[in-house]
Amino acid sequence: MSLLEVRDLQIEYASARGPFKAVDGVSFSIERGEIFGLAGESGCGKSTTAYGIARLLRGAARIVGGSVRMDGVELTKLSDAQFDAYRWARISIVLQSAMNNLNPVMKIKEQLIDAILAHRTGISRADALRQAGELMELADLPKDRLERFPHELSGGMRQRVVIAMALALRPELIIMDEPTTALDVITQKGIIDKIVELKRTFGFSVLFITHDLPLMLEICDRVGVMYAGRMAEIAARERMLAGARHPYTQGLLRSFPSLTGPRVRLEGIPGSTPDLVAPPSGCRFRDRCPHALPVCGSVQPPVQAGEDGVVSCHLYAKEDALDEAAAAGS
Numbered sequence: 001m002s003l004l005e006v007r008d009l010q011i012e013y014a015s016a017r018g019p020f021k022a023v024d025g026v027s028f029s030i031e032r033g034e035i036f037g038l039a040g041e042s043g044c045g046k047s048t049t050a051y052g053i054a055r056l057l058r059g060a061a062r063i064v065g066g067s068v069r070m071d072g073v074e075l076t077k078l079s080d081a082q083f084d085a086y087r088w089a090r091i092s093i094v095l096q097s098a099m100n101n102l103n104p105v106m107k108i109k110e111q112l113i114d115a116i117l118a119h120r121t122g123i124s125r126a127d128a129l130r131q132a133g134e135l136m137e138l139a140d141l142p143k144d145r146l147e148r149f150p151h152e153l154s155g156g157m158r159q160r161v162v163i164a165m166a167l168a169l170r171p172e173l174i175i176m177d178e179p180t181t182a183l184d185v186i187t188q189k190g191i192i193d194k195i196v197e198l199k200r201t202f203g204f205s206v207l208f209i210t211h212d213l214p215l216m217l218e219i220c221d222r223v224g225v226m227y228a229g230r231m232a233e234i235a236a237r238e239r240m241l242a243g244a245r246h247p248y249t250q251g252l253l254r255s256f257p258s259l260t261g262p263r264v265r266l267e268g269i270p271g272s273t274p275d276l277v278a279p280p281s282g283c284r285f286r287d288r289c290p291h292a293l294p295v296c297g298s299v300q301p302p303v304q305a306g307e308d309g310v311v312s313c314h315l316y317a318k319e320d321a322l323d324e325a326a327a328a329g330s
Protein backbone atom coordinates (compact mmCIF):
# COMPACT_ATOMS: atom_id res chain seq x y z
CA MET A 1 0.00 0.00 0.00
CA SER A 2 1.27 3.47 -0.87
CA LEU A 3 1.89 5.89 1.99
CA LEU A 4 -0.44 8.48 0.43
CA GLU A 5 -3.19 7.83 -2.11
CA VAL A 6 -4.92 10.86 -3.61
CA ARG A 7 -7.90 9.88 -5.76
CA ASP A 8 -10.05 12.15 -7.90
CA LEU A 9 -9.44 15.09 -5.56
CA GLN A 10 -11.63 18.11 -6.24
CA ILE A 11 -11.16 21.44 -4.50
CA GLU A 12 -13.37 24.41 -5.14
CA TYR A 13 -12.89 28.13 -4.45
CA ALA A 14 -15.73 30.59 -4.25
CA SER A 15 -15.07 33.70 -6.33
CA ALA A 16 -16.97 36.85 -7.30
CA ARG A 17 -17.51 35.32 -10.76
CA GLY A 18 -18.78 32.05 -9.30
CA PRO A 19 -17.24 28.88 -7.89
CA PHE A 20 -14.40 27.17 -9.72
CA LYS A 21 -12.43 23.98 -9.24
CA ALA A 22 -8.74 24.78 -8.81
CA VAL A 23 -8.18 21.03 -8.43
CA ASP A 24 -10.45 18.96 -10.63
CA GLY A 25 -10.09 15.20 -10.38
CA VAL A 26 -6.43 14.89 -9.44
CA SER A 27 -5.04 11.44 -8.60
CA PHE A 28 -1.55 10.34 -7.59
CA SER A 29 0.17 8.30 -4.94
CA ILE A 30 3.35 8.73 -2.91
CA GLU A 31 5.40 5.72 -1.85
CA ARG A 32 7.36 5.42 1.37
CA GLY A 33 10.72 7.16 1.11
CA GLU A 34 9.82 8.72 -2.21
CA ILE A 35 10.22 12.35 -3.27
CA PHE A 36 7.22 13.11 -5.46
CA GLY A 37 7.20 16.43 -7.30
CA LEU A 38 4.23 18.48 -8.45
CA ALA A 39 5.03 20.70 -11.43
CA GLY A 40 3.07 23.03 -13.67
CA GLU A 41 2.59 26.71 -14.45
CA SER A 42 1.53 29.20 -11.84
CA GLY A 43 -2.13 28.75 -10.92
CA CYS A 44 -2.42 25.11 -12.05
CA GLY A 45 -3.40 23.99 -8.55
CA LYS A 46 -0.19 22.62 -7.00
CA SER A 47 -0.44 24.51 -3.71
CA THR A 48 -4.18 23.99 -3.46
CA THR A 49 -3.61 20.23 -3.80
CA ALA A 50 -0.94 20.31 -1.09
CA TYR A 51 -3.04 22.44 1.24
CA GLY A 52 -6.02 20.15 0.69
CA ILE A 53 -3.95 17.16 1.79
CA ALA A 54 -2.54 19.01 4.82
CA ARG A 55 -5.93 20.53 5.69
CA LEU A 56 -4.59 24.04 5.40
CA LEU A 57 -7.27 25.35 3.02
CA ARG A 58 -8.67 28.61 4.32
CA GLY A 59 -11.68 30.81 3.68
CA ALA A 60 -13.38 30.25 0.36
CA ALA A 61 -11.77 26.87 -0.38
CA ARG A 62 -13.26 23.45 0.25
CA ILE A 63 -12.80 19.85 -0.80
CA VAL A 64 -15.89 18.89 -2.80
CA GLY A 65 -14.95 15.41 -3.89
CA GLY A 66 -12.41 12.62 -3.95
CA SER A 67 -10.27 10.92 -1.39
CA VAL A 68 -6.95 11.35 0.41
CA ARG A 69 -5.80 8.19 2.16
CA MET A 70 -2.74 7.84 4.34
CA ASP A 71 -1.88 4.27 5.21
CA GLY A 72 -5.42 3.45 4.15
CA VAL A 73 -7.05 5.98 6.50
CA GLU A 74 -9.37 8.47 4.77
CA LEU A 75 -8.03 11.85 5.88
CA THR A 76 -10.87 13.92 4.45
CA LYS A 77 -13.31 12.20 6.83
CA LEU A 78 -11.33 12.88 10.01
CA SER A 79 -12.59 15.49 12.46
CA ASP A 80 -10.28 18.46 13.09
CA ALA A 81 -9.29 16.92 16.42
CA GLN A 82 -8.46 13.58 14.76
CA PHE A 83 -6.50 15.38 12.04
CA ASP A 84 -4.48 17.22 14.70
CA ALA A 85 -2.98 13.87 15.63
CA TYR A 86 -1.61 13.65 12.06
CA ARG A 87 -0.34 17.19 11.72
CA TRP A 88 3.39 17.41 12.51
CA ALA A 89 3.42 13.85 13.87
CA ARG A 90 2.73 12.16 10.52
CA ILE A 91 2.42 15.00 7.99
CA SER A 92 4.35 18.23 8.30
CA ILE A 93 4.66 21.16 5.95
CA VAL A 94 7.42 23.58 4.95
CA LEU A 95 6.23 26.70 3.15
CA GLN A 96 8.09 29.11 0.89
CA SER A 97 8.57 31.84 3.42
CA ALA A 98 10.04 30.72 6.71
CA MET A 99 8.38 33.73 8.31
CA ASN A 100 5.01 32.14 7.51
CA ASN A 101 6.07 29.12 9.57
CA LEU A 102 7.84 30.91 12.41
CA ASN A 103 6.46 33.17 15.10
CA PRO A 104 8.46 36.44 14.85
CA VAL A 105 8.22 37.26 18.56
CA MET A 106 9.38 33.90 19.94
CA LYS A 107 12.95 32.67 20.26
CA ILE A 108 13.84 29.69 18.04
CA LYS A 109 14.32 27.62 21.21
CA GLU A 110 10.77 28.23 22.42
CA GLN A 111 9.28 27.44 19.03
CA LEU A 112 11.10 24.13 18.73
CA ILE A 113 10.26 23.18 22.32
CA ASP A 114 6.59 24.07 21.75
CA ALA A 115 6.48 21.94 18.60
CA ILE A 116 7.91 18.99 20.52
CA LEU A 117 5.80 19.38 23.67
CA ALA A 118 2.55 20.00 21.79
CA HIS A 119 2.51 16.46 20.44
CA ARG A 120 4.53 14.38 22.86
CA THR A 121 3.08 13.54 26.23
CA GLY A 122 5.24 12.62 29.22
CA ILE A 123 8.33 14.48 28.02
CA SER A 124 9.98 17.08 30.26
CA ARG A 125 10.94 20.59 29.14
CA ALA A 126 14.60 19.70 29.69
CA ASP A 127 14.26 16.70 27.37
CA ALA A 128 12.48 18.86 24.80
CA LEU A 129 15.33 21.39 24.96
CA ARG A 130 17.86 18.60 24.44
CA GLN A 131 15.86 17.39 21.43
CA ALA A 132 15.69 20.95 20.09
CA GLY A 133 19.49 21.03 20.21
CA GLU A 134 19.65 17.73 18.30
CA LEU A 135 17.29 19.10 15.65
CA MET A 136 19.55 22.14 15.20
CA GLU A 137 22.49 19.80 14.66
CA LEU A 138 20.54 17.78 12.11
CA ALA A 139 19.84 20.93 10.14
CA ASP A 140 23.51 22.04 10.45
CA LEU A 141 22.60 25.04 12.59
CA PRO A 142 24.86 26.32 15.38
CA LYS A 143 23.18 25.65 18.73
CA ASP A 144 23.63 29.22 19.92
CA ARG A 145 20.98 30.20 17.35
CA LEU A 146 18.43 28.63 19.70
CA GLU A 147 18.57 31.84 21.74
CA ARG A 148 17.85 34.06 18.72
CA PHE A 149 14.65 35.45 17.28
CA PRO A 150 13.77 34.59 13.65
CA HIS A 151 14.68 38.07 12.34
CA GLU A 152 18.20 37.64 13.73
CA LEU A 153 18.86 34.71 11.37
CA SER A 154 19.55 34.75 7.62
CA GLY A 155 16.80 33.55 5.25
CA GLY A 156 18.64 30.27 4.70
CA MET A 157 19.03 29.66 8.43
CA ARG A 158 15.37 30.40 9.04
CA GLN A 159 14.38 27.87 6.42
CA ARG A 160 16.70 25.32 8.06
CA VAL A 161 14.91 25.97 11.37
CA VAL A 162 11.58 25.32 9.66
CA ILE A 163 12.92 22.06 8.23
CA ALA A 164 14.20 21.11 11.71
CA MET A 165 10.72 21.83 13.11
CA ALA A 166 9.09 19.79 10.37
CA LEU A 167 11.32 16.87 11.37
CA ALA A 168 10.73 17.21 15.11
CA LEU A 169 8.19 14.41 15.38
CA ARG A 170 9.69 12.25 12.65
CA PRO A 171 6.72 12.49 10.26
CA GLU A 172 6.28 10.05 7.41
CA LEU A 173 5.39 12.76 4.90
CA ILE A 174 6.77 16.28 4.59
CA ILE A 175 5.02 18.62 2.18
CA MET A 176 7.41 21.24 0.84
CA ASP A 177 5.87 24.10 -1.13
CA GLU A 178 8.61 26.12 -2.86
CA PRO A 179 10.91 25.56 0.16
CA THR A 180 13.91 27.33 -1.34
CA THR A 181 12.40 29.72 -3.89
CA ALA A 182 13.06 32.84 -1.82
CA LEU A 183 16.75 31.99 -1.33
CA ASP A 184 19.86 32.61 -3.40
CA VAL A 185 21.18 29.75 -5.51
CA ILE A 186 24.07 28.77 -3.22
CA THR A 187 21.90 28.73 -0.10
CA GLN A 188 19.24 26.87 -2.04
CA LYS A 189 21.72 24.15 -3.03
CA GLY A 190 22.84 23.67 0.57
CA ILE A 191 19.27 23.27 1.77
CA ILE A 192 18.23 20.91 -1.03
CA ASP A 193 21.30 18.72 -0.35
CA LYS A 194 20.34 18.70 3.33
CA ILE A 195 16.74 17.68 2.58
CA VAL A 196 17.93 14.79 0.41
CA GLU A 197 20.44 13.70 3.07
CA LEU A 198 17.82 13.83 5.86
CA LYS A 199 15.38 11.89 3.69
CA ARG A 200 18.00 9.15 3.24
CA THR A 201 18.64 9.06 6.99
CA PHE A 202 15.03 9.06 8.17
CA GLY A 203 13.18 7.58 5.20
CA PHE A 204 10.31 10.07 5.12
CA SER A 205 8.44 10.84 1.90
CA VAL A 206 8.28 14.31 0.40
CA LEU A 207 5.64 16.04 -1.68
CA PHE A 208 7.80 18.65 -3.36
CA ILE A 209 6.40 21.68 -5.15
CA THR A 210 8.54 24.07 -7.15
CA HIS A 211 8.49 26.19 -10.29
CA ASP A 212 12.04 25.08 -10.89
CA LEU A 213 11.65 22.08 -13.16
CA PRO A 214 15.39 21.32 -13.49
CA LEU A 215 15.65 21.24 -9.68
CA MET A 216 12.61 19.01 -9.51
CA LEU A 217 14.07 16.59 -12.03
CA GLU A 218 17.29 16.53 -10.04
CA ILE A 219 15.80 15.45 -6.75
CA CYS A 220 12.38 13.87 -7.33
CA ASP A 221 11.85 10.15 -7.92
CA ARG A 222 8.61 10.83 -9.79
CA VAL A 223 6.97 13.98 -11.05
CA GLY A 224 3.30 14.81 -11.61
CA VAL A 225 2.61 17.63 -14.05
CA MET A 226 -0.61 19.56 -13.52
CA TYR A 227 -2.41 21.73 -16.03
CA ALA A 228 -5.44 23.88 -15.22
CA GLY A 229 -6.44 21.82 -12.19
CA ARG A 230 -5.90 18.41 -13.77
CA MET A 231 -3.05 15.93 -13.86
CA ALA A 232 -1.55 15.84 -17.35
CA GLU A 233 1.20 13.30 -16.75
CA ILE A 234 3.00 11.39 -14.03
CA ALA A 235 6.35 9.79 -14.78
CA ALA A 236 9.53 8.64 -13.12
CA ARG A 237 12.38 11.12 -13.23
CA GLU A 238 14.37 9.00 -15.72
CA ARG A 239 11.35 8.73 -18.00
CA MET A 240 10.85 12.49 -17.95
CA LEU A 241 14.53 13.10 -18.65
CA ALA A 242 14.42 10.63 -21.55
CA GLY A 243 11.39 12.38 -23.03
CA ALA A 244 7.99 13.29 -21.67
CA ARG A 245 4.84 12.07 -23.41
CA HIS A 246 2.25 14.78 -22.81
CA PRO A 247 2.63 17.76 -25.19
CA TYR A 248 2.26 20.10 -22.19
CA THR A 249 5.12 18.43 -20.32
CA GLN A 250 7.20 18.53 -23.49
CA GLY A 251 6.55 22.28 -23.77
CA LEU A 252 7.34 22.82 -20.12
CA LEU A 253 10.63 20.95 -20.44
CA ARG A 254 11.55 23.05 -23.49
CA SER A 255 10.98 26.18 -21.40
CA PHE A 256 13.93 25.40 -19.11
CA PRO A 257 17.63 24.93 -19.84
CA SER A 258 18.64 21.27 -20.00
CA LEU A 259 20.73 19.93 -17.13
CA THR A 260 22.91 17.72 -19.24
CA GLY A 261 22.06 18.09 -22.94
CA PRO A 262 23.39 20.51 -25.54
CA ARG A 263 22.57 24.22 -25.34
CA VAL A 264 19.41 24.92 -27.31
CA ARG A 265 17.19 27.96 -27.74
CA LEU A 266 14.51 27.94 -25.03
CA GLU A 267 10.92 27.96 -26.20
CA GLY A 268 7.99 28.97 -24.06
CA ILE A 269 4.48 27.61 -24.51
CA PRO A 270 2.43 30.06 -26.60
CA GLY A 271 -0.95 31.10 -25.20
CA SER A 272 -2.21 31.20 -21.64
CA THR A 273 -3.99 28.92 -19.21
CA PRO A 274 -7.80 28.72 -19.45
CA ASP A 275 -10.32 30.48 -17.25
CA LEU A 276 -11.23 27.97 -14.55
CA VAL A 277 -14.65 29.55 -13.90
CA ALA A 278 -15.70 28.50 -17.42
CA PRO A 279 -13.15 25.88 -18.52
CA PRO A 280 -13.20 24.66 -22.12
CA SER A 281 -14.73 21.28 -22.91
CA GLY A 282 -12.48 18.36 -23.78
CA CYS A 283 -8.77 18.76 -23.13
CA ARG A 284 -7.95 22.01 -21.31
CA PHE A 285 -4.59 22.26 -23.08
CA ARG A 286 -6.01 21.89 -26.58
CA ASP A 287 -5.78 25.57 -27.61
CA ARG A 288 -2.05 25.61 -26.88
CA CYS A 289 -1.28 22.10 -28.06
CA PRO A 290 0.71 21.67 -31.28
CA HIS A 291 -0.74 18.14 -31.74
CA ALA A 292 -4.42 18.79 -30.98
CA LEU A 293 -6.88 16.41 -32.66
CA PRO A 294 -10.56 17.12 -33.38
CA VAL A 295 -11.56 14.89 -30.45
CA CYS A 296 -9.56 17.08 -28.02
CA GLY A 297 -12.16 19.82 -28.36
CA SER A 298 -15.05 17.75 -27.09
CA VAL A 299 -13.87 14.75 -25.07
CA GLN A 300 -11.85 14.92 -21.86
CA PRO A 301 -8.76 12.77 -22.40
CA PRO A 302 -8.94 9.47 -20.50
CA VAL A 303 -6.30 8.80 -17.86
CA GLN A 304 -4.01 6.05 -19.12
CA ALA A 305 -1.85 4.25 -16.58
CA GLY A 306 0.94 1.94 -17.66
CA GLU A 307 4.58 1.07 -17.17
CA ASP A 308 5.65 4.53 -18.32
CA GLY A 309 3.47 6.22 -15.72
CA VAL A 310 0.20 8.03 -16.24
CA VAL A 311 -0.74 10.26 -19.14
CA SER A 312 -3.99 12.01 -19.92
CA CYS A 313 -3.85 12.81 -23.63
CA HIS A 314 -5.78 11.63 -26.68
CA LEU A 315 -2.53 11.00 -28.55
CA TYR A 316 -2.04 8.00 -26.31
CA ALA A 317 -5.65 6.97 -25.84
CA LYS A 318 -6.37 3.42 -26.89
CA GLU A 319 -9.37 3.13 -29.14
CA ASP A 320 -11.56 1.42 -26.57
CA ALA A 321 -10.80 4.07 -23.94
CA LEU A 322 -11.62 6.74 -26.50
CA ASP A 323 -14.97 5.11 -27.25
CA GLU A 324 -15.77 4.92 -23.54
CA ALA A 325 -14.91 8.59 -22.99
CA ALA A 326 -16.96 9.61 -26.04
CA ALA A 327 -19.92 7.63 -24.74
CA ALA A 328 -19.58 9.18 -21.27
CA GLY A 329 -19.29 12.67 -22.75
CA SER A 330 -22.30 12.35 -25.03
Ligand SMILES: Nc1ncnc2c1ncn2[C@@H]1O[C@H](COP(=O)(O)OP(=O)(O)OP(=O)(O)O)[C@@H](O)[C@H]1O
Nearest residue numbers: 013022040041042043044045046047048049060276
Ligand atom coordinates in the same frame (compact mmCIF):
# COMPACT_ATOMS: atom_id res chain seq x y z
N1 LIG B 1 -7.46 31.77 -1.57
C1 LIG B 1 -7.87 31.71 -2.83
N2 LIG B 1 -9.06 32.21 -3.21
C2 LIG B 1 -9.48 32.13 -4.49
N3 LIG B 1 -8.75 31.55 -5.47
C3 LIG B 1 -7.55 31.05 -5.16
C4 LIG B 1 -7.03 31.10 -3.82
N4 LIG B 1 -5.80 30.51 -3.82
C5 LIG B 1 -5.57 30.11 -5.08
N5 LIG B 1 -6.60 30.44 -5.88
C6 LIG B 1 -6.74 30.16 -7.32
O1 LIG B 1 -6.72 28.76 -7.48
C7 LIG B 1 -5.97 28.40 -8.63
C8 LIG B 1 -4.84 27.48 -8.21
O2 LIG B 1 -3.92 28.21 -7.39
P1 LIG B 1 -2.68 27.51 -6.68
O3 LIG B 1 -2.04 28.53 -5.81
O4 LIG B 1 -3.09 26.22 -6.08
O5 LIG B 1 -1.75 27.20 -7.93
P2 LIG B 1 -0.21 26.89 -7.97
O6 LIG B 1 -0.03 25.94 -9.10
O7 LIG B 1 0.29 26.48 -6.65
O8 LIG B 1 0.36 28.31 -8.36
P3 LIG B 1 1.70 29.03 -7.84
O9 LIG B 1 2.79 28.21 -8.43
O10 LIG B 1 1.59 30.40 -8.43
O11 LIG B 1 1.65 29.01 -6.35
C9 LIG B 1 -5.52 29.71 -9.27
O12 LIG B 1 -6.46 30.05 -10.26
C10 LIG B 1 -5.56 30.68 -8.12
O13 LIG B 1 -5.81 32.00 -8.59
